[in-house]
Amino acid sequence: MLFDTITAISTPLGEGAIGIVRMSGPDSFQILSEIFKPFKKSNDVLENRKMYYGHIFNNAKMIDEVMVVKLPSSGSYTMEDVVEINCHGGMMPLREILALILSKGARMADKGEFTKRAFLNGRIDLAQAESVMDLISAKTEIGFDVAMHQLKGHLSEKITQYRDNLIGLMAEIEVSIDYPEEDIEEITYSKIESTLANIKNHLNDILEKSKSGKIIREGLKTVIVGKPNVGKSSLMNALLKDSRAIVTEIPGTTRDVIEEYMNISGIPIKLMDTAGIRDTEDLVEKIGVQKSKFYFNEADLIIFVLDASVALTKEDHEIMSLVKNKHAIVIINKTDLESKIDMNAIHSVLMDKTIIKASIQNELGIEALENEIKNMVFGNEVEVNYTDIMSNARHIQLVKDAEKNISDALNAVHSGMPYDFIEVDVKNAILNLGHITGESVEEDLMNTIFSNFCLGK
Template structure:
């Protein structure tokens, strides 16, 4: 699980840039830096003051070849990211100097870092718990400001504190049960059973509150895959352009202009959307357009959210009503476009089919109704509750699974208490609930799961 070697890796993205960084962590970090670094007068530097950036050069210790002009900093354990001695070498950002310096560091005794090994060491050395460590990658991959705020909150321990709070309730119950079992010759009074039941219900409410955040958390972390579907010329590509605030998709009066799926990443009030503008659904003899229509139907099935567009100026046909029947059981919005023209649709019939689905009237030509659409998207993402930086969100499928399993175990314990079963049975269920929560913070996680988590990190982190 833990390698004793000093490790090193390039910590900046591959490619050309102003600055590139090589990171070294472990007992030999400073020793390696001393062997390859010289100051401006080509003198070896022995007295390194922690956290002070030093200007100089990287030289090959045998050939004296100068590799690059750099800035280097030494950070002394335990006040570092990994809680080990840490060195950073800031060189020019091209791949040649970065690779040459890394090769030299490895020659001097460092081992190549594995994926996520710096953060894994931070976890194993107690600087971060596991949910905080996982938040590092969420910070790196955040698609919007809100996604960043959620990841930062998890990195700062908001989710961990919530989980640990539930664990404390369960721990208190387990202690109570232990005392009762130790004095098992005495009858367990009704007050004890009611106390345990009351605590269990309180813990259950906390579990459920956390799990309610999972749907929004998933959206903020991964984005909401949103398919725009509808007949030809209802305004699908115009809607994409309006949301993007640019002319990304070609818009004409000719049916079948969009022949393939156009995919765009979009930020709507901090909510990351993956918008898929599809080919218009219609019967066609054009072979290429037929493929596009078929892909539109596939996107319709795969999308997290379906935006079904209708042309208000044309009567709906059987295929339109068939689609309305389908989306009434999906997460969907119905957009009625071209409301600036004389309406020909049967609005009451549409409402009777889709039930409580939102119907949003817009005119893309007149630039009306977009704000209402963005309001609906925001309400859908946050389940109507809005966003708070202080609120814990479950953004990770692993966390959701562990917390769900913990809730199931707790519910079994509640049933046992309600049926006045022996406390030994209750104790088993409560311990299972506590251990499930421990998988979130890393208290009870297996080595295999740890390896799997950090395999998804980049090498330099």
Template sequence: MINDTIAAISTAVGEGGIAVIRVSGPDAVTAASRVFRSKTNIAEAPSHTVHYGHIVDPETGEIVEEILLTLMRGPRSFTAEDVVELSTHGGVVAVKRVLELLLRQKEIRLAEPGEFTKRAFLNGRIDLTQAEAVIDLIRSKSDRAFSIAMKQAQGTLSRKVKDLRHRLVELLAHIEVNIDYPEHDVAEMTNAFIRDHCNQACAEIDGLLKTASEGKILREGIVTAIVGRPNVGKSSLLNALVQENKAIVTDIPGTTRDVIEEYVTLGGIPLRLLDTAGIRETADIVEQIGVERSRSAIEEADLVLFVLNASEPLQAEDLQLLEQVKGKQAVVIFNKTDLPIQIDRAEVERVFSADLIVDMSVLEEKGLDRLEKVIMDLFFGGQLESADLTYVSNVRHISLLRAARQSLVDAMEATELGIPIDIVQIDIRSAWEQLGEVIGDSVGESLIDQIFSQFCLGK
């Protein structure tokens, strides 16, 4: 129900300086005024003001908490409804007591995950791309990903899609007039005219899709498996990238028994690092499980960092891994180059280009810059696109843009085959509707529920 009043904790659970409880809906101010005591009557207070006071249990008169209340009246609020935010002391007990007191009132119920943002969308304050950008802002793993999400939250993608839809509507209107009044030949409505307009729209969609692979990587990160036989320096590499001792490092082979996962940003690129167990034949049951998980990680990874000990000749396990990694998006790391080199480089270059081999000494922290450059070359051709570019990073958006483009291509092909114009119109209308799904103008309720269910409670 969009006409009731909801409340939820909007800050992370745990200790902190403050915690925030958000209340939104037609009874937000009335309900808050019942438990809030201050020199100011908030029922009469102007919008966008902050008031000091106390939360008081109306049944007992007990002071429950000392707070600051922020009042934002609709439609000038995030949800476009009346919103009250209560800033309490940080801590589980304080915020829980205040929320429980609010939920005792019959007008207020606990919000569902993402319901505040969902109301902002349903009330027309933001469109669906902007709503989805909110969760991307929360989940951003790098500055670049955050900037992309911020641009989408500000409506950069929305404006481009809306402009495309507007021009397709104009094209559809010309077609309709031509169908209804063929004797007028409005705007010389010919097949060439349709092809020209559809071709322009396709070019703009291509411009958006050009950034799709990069945008998806920046949004979701590159799943990166660090693999190699035991004791070649995989965990040391993880620690060097993370700049923290996340993995146990010893001279004992087989120390890492399971896959250790960590996020790191390298050159603005988020990497989801998987430090795997050393791959070798072993009788240890636990280590065997770790080895199997390592092999699975190789198959699932977008990028493999294959670590070799440059101070030793290639071992049987190295050669087996070399074959397994062949064909994957991989970078080979010759670690321990601070020691005398004994590895057969030519044997490795038989499988991997020299451009994909990085000489490194994790112990001396040498070679990390070179590793960053090689990864940039692999995924971004050496550099990211301009920060001013509108990135498309959401899989749903990418799929719909591709579908819209195909509909326009179908329309152009239909005109070349001499198919009647009213049939051609169907493909153009499909493209218009598919673009509408991107911004939420034509989307089913079930999809809306699915999208907002991914949000955290209180957002």
């Protein structure tokens, strides 16, 4: 039941200095008065937005010494009366305080229910609510900044503006449809086209920038491939600045896929070192090669490593034929040794790929690789405007759907179709944009979104 009093532990379970139990709802202040005894005169009333030291009691039994704060509905996160109890961060104090609050009539909060109430009470819109989880799960400073800008409502302001423009256009179309005989200025096809084309351009701009936003939020799946003994594991260790992968002179040392997360200029990278791709009779190595090919197909970015000190082999040519159709960077390793590789053959197959000459053992080429990855994500922009980046996959799809609706409406305009046909597509675009901010969201979708939140948020 919405708008009853809910409670949850809002900090991770385990040992820590401080743990927080949160309440929200109409009975929060009353429950606090029944279980909390401040370290002050008993007849004093606890003031709002002030932290008080005291103890939590279950009848005569003292549970823990705590610090508590009361936040009235006018300025709380949920726009309801909220209480936060800061206790010791062990498992037992948190669980005992939670159980005590539940015994006083509160119920356990569902996942994301505090943020859901903030949305339903009008404190934030749906896009801002979803950015809360993005803040919590951000892997880099840039990811955090993007989520923070969305929490502040920068994305919502743009989407709302485009939606309002479409609503205004639809109102004019409906007047022309419903009151053709009235002395009202009829909207023209040229005005419809101009308005729709302008909004379509803005949505296309958002979608173009969302490519980097999705990577910032979810990470760039990057797979290092190449035949055995070209320096793949050495490259991974150099990027991680740690000896994560075993490096030997023996080809086929890496038998399985090694995964690690790293940060390049604020971009979260899921880096995978794979077994060298080659024909082999070794059963274990063969399984590793099969895994390499699987991850190769799933990757956002391929780092293809070649050995400059040996001539191109059949395996190199086979891998090149696979890489040419992928987003890839080519590393020519071991350039400190005598070169025997045919660069012309590489350029002829991988003519559109960035090729970096490196000596991983001597730490040459690593910085160039990191800069190229940054350029692939952000383009050549020196400074990234975080307010323009959309990172949520649900939002991106809805903008794509709205852009498609507007394209269909423009096609109807160009074909001279009746206003009724144009109106249908404009309405669908309004609906899709409204799903982003929550203006037209269904209950089932809303419940699905908040079920992905952590408990206590």
